[in-house]
Amino acid sequence: MLPLRRFALITVALALAAVVALADAPVAPTPHAIGKPPTSPLVAVEPGDSPVILSAPHGGTKDVPGVSPRKGDGLPVGGSGFFAGRDGGTEELAHATAAAIAKKTGKKPYLVVAQFHRKFIDANRPPEIAYEDAKAKPTYDAYRGTLASYCREVKKRYGRGLLLDIHGQGRMKDTVIRGTKDGKTVALLVQRYGEKAHTGPNSFFGLLAAGGYKVYPEKLADKEYATLSGGDIVQTYGSGDYGIDAIQLEFGGDFRDAASRTATADKVAAAVAKFTELYLSDK
Numbered sequence: 001m002l003p004l005r006r007f008a009l010i011t012v013a014l015a016l017a018a019v020v021a022l023a024d025a026p027v028a029p030t031p032h033a034i035g036k037p038p039t040s041p042l043v044a045v046e047p048g049d050s051p052v053i054l055s056a057p058h059g060g061t062k063d064v065p066g067v068s069p070r071k072g073d074g075l076p077v078g079g080s081g082f083f084a085g086r087d088g089g090t091e092e093l094a095h096a097t098a099a100a101i102a103k104k105t106g107k108k109p110y111l112v113v114a115q116f117h118r119k120f121i122d123a124n125r126p127p128e129i130a131y132e133d134a135k136a137k138p139t140y141d142a143y144r145g146t147l148a149s150y151c152r153e154v155k156k157r158y159g160r161g162l163l164l165d166i167h168g169q170g171r172m173k174d175t176v177i178r179g180t181k182d183g184k185t186v187a188l189l190v191q192r193y194g195e196k197a198h199t200g201p202n203s204f205f206g207l208l209a210a211g212g213y214k215v216y217p218e219k220l221a222d223k224e225y226a227t228l229s230g231g232d233i234v235q236t237y238g239s240g241d242y243g244i245d246a247i248q249l250e251f252g253g254d255f256r257d258a259a260s261r262t263a264t265a266d267k268v269a270a271a272v273a274k275f276t277e278l279y280l281s282d283k
Ligand SMILES: [Zn+2]
Pocket: 058, 087, 166, 167, 168
């Protein structure tokens, strides 16, 4: 009887000691506490080793478990308001473009790609109108938190950077539409290299046009297409506190179908390579 009781007492004492030791042990910082963004199985992320970041928020096809589709109550329809349709082919195009850039330049771009369908979360909107169900927040935060952290990392490593936000539009199927809020999201680039870096033949869209692409605005200094001139992503990360520039690329259907994606990715990679050499190379 006695040895058993003693054993029980010792066990309790040891357990108490362990609890005290745990309470005193220094707490390891959680990923959140050291600024690491949350991850999600519905957001593909890939750190890079170049000052270029690719984002594609609207190409995903997957459901967000336990979350109902957004209804858009109280939001205007279209433009920067409510729209739940996906940008077909842009998830694949973003991955193909990342691979093409790596092949062409030997350096990987940073990559953030939505696998979730836009009807659940619109990652190109500020959080208050991006989702309607609180259960969608961790997925949204994984997308935007990672993108924000990549933008900061690029600025820190390279002193500058370019974010390309990849989308699809249904207005002009043979055209790529530029979105910079008429130059606002590339203001740092223009400060360093002048207006020509935004609207000249060696600007990003000038390089795409030289590669044979129909672009809008066709005259690069003209006003951009009003409802596709740059969403929340390029406005948030481009030429503001993040210290990098950002351009929204709205690809017509001709560039996004399965047969064309590889060619599109190669063409964009060629423009990225030249742009990097011209504007992103020295600190
Ligand atoms: Zn889009």
